[in-house]
Amino acid sequence: MAINNGLEEIIKNQKNLQELIFHKNEPLFMENEPPAGIYCIESGSVKIFKEESAELSRILHLATAGEILGLHSVVNSHPYTNSAVAISDTRACFITSDDFMELINSNNTYKLLVMKSLCSRIDSMEDHIVRISEKMSDERFADTLLMLIDKYGLNRTKELNIKLSIDELASYTCTSKSYMKKIITEFAHRGLVTFSSGSIRVLNLPMLKTTAALSPARQA
């Protein structure tokens, strides 16, 4: 996910902002709520997901510092199309829809920045769509792990700097919880990663990259 191109700075320079703190598991906004405004994440991380049924939600994206949430719903003034919930303690600034629209309508260059932001979000959604349709679950999980490493980094003991539940990993990888458990066990067995109470330790990064790449024999 590309970091927003200056739009964030422009928003942050506004006077009428609210500084908000969200603790782990607290929602920033929920799907189908009227679009109150836009959130710029300053620190922490947020999962963006859609409810598919009472039991199942699909994580579309994990957002970190520098990202802007709620943009397309505010621009089209339709209810939020997804929910945003903090997965670690998160600090964000908030601008109301009216203030935001007034800001960007004041300058055509700002609108171009909004468009660029939207473009990069659509690109990453489409990448995700292509991956789901052509990769096997274990390849997608390796992809998920590489994305997490890239986004959050590893600490000195090679542990990911973010904790995610098996439910959350399954939801982002687009597989079932039981199959997710099976893949994790398999990955541990192959010496790729270990998983204990939400912490993921990466043992063999090159091998993980090989697993993420499509293996021709599996395509059939």
Added chain:
Amino acid sequence: MKPQFEHPVCDECRSKLGNVFCTLTESQTSEMDSEKNCSIFKKGQIIFNEGNKPAGVYCVNKGKIKIYQTGEEGKEQILRLAKEGDILGYRSLISGEAYSGTASVMEDATVCFIPKRTFFDFLHTNSDLSSAMMQLLSHDLKEAEARLTGLAQKPVRERMAEALLMLFEFYGSDKDGAINAAISREDIANIVGTATETTIRILSDFKNEKLIELLGKKIKIVNHQGLIKTAHIYD
């Protein structure tokens, strides 16, 4: 004598089709008329290729177009469909990146090309156009999210029903009541994200269940409610 190709006139197009360029002023519309280049593309021809740098946007005057990404194994995944009135290639142009997909013609098309410079001129000077573009992209993002959710969770049978309903909504029906697009089984498979054989099997299941009729290449939905139920769309 060679038959003369009649260039579509923007002013006629805007009253007939309507898209973001309807926000242009009269003088901008005539400027676009003189700057644009229109061409006829035959079925199967490529309008632009994944990985190439965009030089402008395309405005579809007539025809049907698919935009797809080619996977590492060479399989197509259709991401979007376009018909008359739609514009293409704007995302890469705005983000300044290479095309993320290939646009190829499914039914003979007339497409106008608007150079990058002209498009950005308009975008910078016409705030109605920039607002309309912003809204168009917001809509695209909403669709992509919905697509991702549908694809990931639903079994292939439900996705197929959904795809048929989407095609019907998008292209409308012809005089026989069939979906107004001669779309190949392979293309349907690439929209749904499954194999062509599976597509053929499910379509024949749907036919046996009297949900659809197959009129050669064309598909007619005979039991709309049944298909909606199969797709599990409740809203």
